[in-house]
Amino acid sequence: MADHVDFVLEQWAARRPGLDVSPMGVIGRLSRLHRLVEAELARTFKAHGLDAGSFNILATLLRSAPPHRLAPTELMRAGMVTSGAVTQRLDRLEARGLVTRTPDETDGRGVRVELTGEGRALVEKALPDHLATEQRVLSVLGRERQDELAGMLRELLESLGDRSEG
Amino acid sequence: MADHVDFVLEQWAARRPGLDVSPMGVIGRLSRLHRLVEAELARTFKAHGLDAGSFNILATLLRSAPPHRLAPTELMRAGMVTSGAVTQRLDRLEARGLVTRTPDETDGRGVRVELTGEGRALVEKALPDHLATEQRVLSVLGRERQDELAGMLRELLESLGDRSEG
DNA sequence: GTGAGGTACCTCACCGCTAAGGCATTGCTA
DNA sequence: TAGCAATGCCTTAGCGGTGAGGTACCTCAC
Numbered sequence: 001m002a003d004h005v006d007f008v009l010e011q012w013a014a015r016r017p018g019l020d021v022s023p024m025g026v027i028g029r030l031s032r033l034h035r036l037v038e039a040e041l042a043r044t045f046k047a048h049g050l051d052a053g054s055f056n057i058l059a060t061l062l063r064s065a066p067p068h069r070l071a072p073t074e075l076m077r078a079g080m081v082t083s084g085a086v087t088q089r090l091d092r093l094e095a096r097g098l099v100t101r102t103p104d105e106t107d108g109r110g111v112r113v114e115l116t117g118e119g120r121a122l123v124e125k126a127l128p129d130h131l132a133t134e135q136r137v138l139s140v141l142g143r144e145r146q147d148e149l150a151g152m153l154r155e156l157l158e159s160l161g162d163r164s165e166g
Numbered sequence: 167m168a169d170h171v172d173f174v175l176e177q178w179a180a181r182r183p184g185l186d187v188s189p190m191g192v193i194g195r196l197s198r199l200h201r202l203v204e205a206e207l208a209r210t211f212k213a214h215g216l217d218a219g220s221f222n223i224l225a226t227l228l229r230s231a232p233p234h235r236l237a238p239t240e241l242m243r244a245g246m247v248t249s250g251a252v253t254q255r256l257d258r259l260e261a262r263g264l265v266t267r268t269p270d271e272t273d274g275r276g277v278r279v280e281l282t283g284e285g286r287a288l289v290e291k292a293l294p295d296h297l298a299t300e301q302r303v304l305s306v307l308g309r310e311r312q313d314e315l316a317g318m319l320r321e322l323l324e325s326l327g328d329r330s331e332g
Numbered sequence: 333g334t335g336a337g338g339t340a341c342c343t344c345a346c347c348g349c350t351a352a353g354g355c356a357t358t359g360c361t362a
Numbered sequence: 363t364a365g366c367a368a369t370g371c372c373t374t375a376g377c378g379g380t381g382a383g384g385t386a387c388c389t390c391a392c
Contacts, residue, residue, distance in 0.1 A: 002330035003323040005316075008244075011229040019293075023300035026312050027203060029319035034200040035246050036326045037193060053378075063177040073340065078174075080201050085379055087342055109340040109387045127185075134189035140325035141318060146192050150171075152307060152315045153195035157169040159306035160202045164168035219348075239370060251349055253372055275357045275370040 005029050037137055044133040048126040053079070053089050055130065058098065058123035061115045069112040071104070077165075098122060171195050203303055210299040214292040219245070219255050221296065224264065224289035227281045235278040237270070243331075264288060 005028045012021040038052065045055050060078045064070050076086045090113060093099040098119030104110030115123070138146050171194045178187040204218065211221050226244045230236050242252045256279060259265040264285030270276030281289070304312050 001320075001324065003320050003328045004244075004330055005320070005323070007330040008229065011231070014231070015229050019297070021297065022309070022312065022316075023297060023304055025316040026304055026319070027207075027300050029316060029323060030196070030200055030203065032246060032328055033319055033323055033326075034196055036323070036328060037196065040326070041193075051378090063174065063181050065177070065180070071340080072342095078170075080198060082380055083341065084343080084381080088378070104340090107340080107388075109385095111341070131185070131187065131189060134193045137326065138189055138192055138322070140321055143188070145318060146188065149315070149318045150188075150191040150195060152311060153192070153199055154167075154169050154171070155306055156304070157171070157195060157199055157202070158167065160199075160206070160303065162169045162198055162202060164170055164173040217348090237370075238372095247348095248350055249371065250351080250373080254348070270370090273358075273370080275355095277371070 003029070004032065040137055041130065041133055044129050045126065048122065048129065050122070050126060053081075053085070054093060054098075055123070055126060057086075057089050057093060057113075058115065058119055059127065059130075061099065061113065062120065062123050062127070067114075069102075069114045071110055072113060075113065093119065169195070170198065206303055207296065207299055210295050211292065214288065214295065216288070216292060219247075219251070220259060220264075221289070221292060223252075223255050223259060223279075224281065224285055225293065227265065227279065228286065228289050228293070233280075235268075235280045237276055238279060241279065259285065 005025060008028060009021060009025055012019060012024070042052060045051050048055075050058075056079045057075055060075055061068055061070055064074075072083065072086045072090065075090075076083050079086070081089075090099060090101060094101055097116055100114050100116055102112045102114065104112050141149065171191060174194060175187060175191055178185060178190070208218060211217050216224075222245045223241055226241055227234055227236055230240075238249065238252045238256065241256075242249050245252070256265060256267060260267060263282055266280050266282055268278045268280065270278050307315065
């Protein structure tokens with residue numbers, strides 16, 4: 001039972017016997033797992049004509065509180081991307097007729113983004129497939145250990161400043 | 167004690183009460199944590215005039231078995247990137263005098279990549295800082311729980327086909 | 333009311349990666 | 363040993379993101 005990171009750690013142990021490289025055991029795996037999982041999720045998105053960035057926008061709108069109209073700034077924070085990235089994602093989604101941009105009525109600088117009927121239908125169709133893919137990827141761990149894992153990741157996130165907006 | 171993903175899960179629970187979105191609790195956190203950690207590591211790399219891709223190449227060469235000469239294909243697999251990405255990384259590193267490319271003596275198609283003295287010195291200088299950053303990022307979990315976390319990530323990796331070459 | 337600083341969104345140049353494909357060489361198989 | 367698939371590396375077009383900066387608008391102290 002050994003993954004690629006075990007091999008890497010062995011190499012370091014052979015080359016730098018004194019060095020404590022144990023953090024690489026966590027962060028190296030985090031990185032590799034992220035890549036593999038992203039690739040897996042991408043296949044599901046593609047099957048629905050989407051990519052991760054587009055799905056993220058649509059799903060954020062779908063789960064938002066009524067009336068489901070968000071500012072680009074909120075989408076930016078939810079997706080952890082820059083404002084430029086949000087602008088471009090919205091450009092693409094708007095061009096496909098999946099979202100609309102409306103001037104904010106109470107703030108002349110602002111914009112409100114909303115799902116169109118088509119956008120809503122698409123994300124609602126993709127969502128169960130997406131969840132199934134996520135579940136499949138995690139299935140080797142039982143539900144209990146998935147929760148344990150989520151708990152540890154949450155601790156790390158909080159220590160790095162990823163707080164809830166609630 | 168709640169991170170951004172808790173907020174997201176609450177939103178889903180409010181909007182789709184029947185839906186089991188628990189996989190998002192793991193994969194959403196994996197994704198956000200990856201982003202935050204990468205940003206943190208990038209600061210250390212930058213302080214040494216490097217980025218993650220360049221460091222990855224240099225560190226892979228450093229930890230490789232003597233005589234520390236690897237083929238681009240091996241670097242490609244170690245870094246989980248395409249051959250094009252490796253070619254470009256090597257172009258940049260070679261232009262800076264940090265690695266050399268030599269034709270493989272026994273395979274006319276092949277190339278051997280090697281650290282220069284300067285490249286070796288740079289990665290040896292960056293390595294302890296990098297490890298310190300990784301350790302700092304993980305420090306909220308004690309060593310024991312770090313190992314636990316690494317174990318769960320390894321199980322996931324193995325289930326997705328990330329096997330050791332040993 | 334006004335000016336300064338903050339905020340919201342967009343624009344654009346640049347960057348690194350992917351995906352597809354090309355060329356040379358090697359290895360397998362009949 | 364000839365033919366053909368596989369391999370190793372490179373090339374290139376295109377894509378999505380960042381970071382810096384611009385414009386318009388809002389807020390607030392005075």
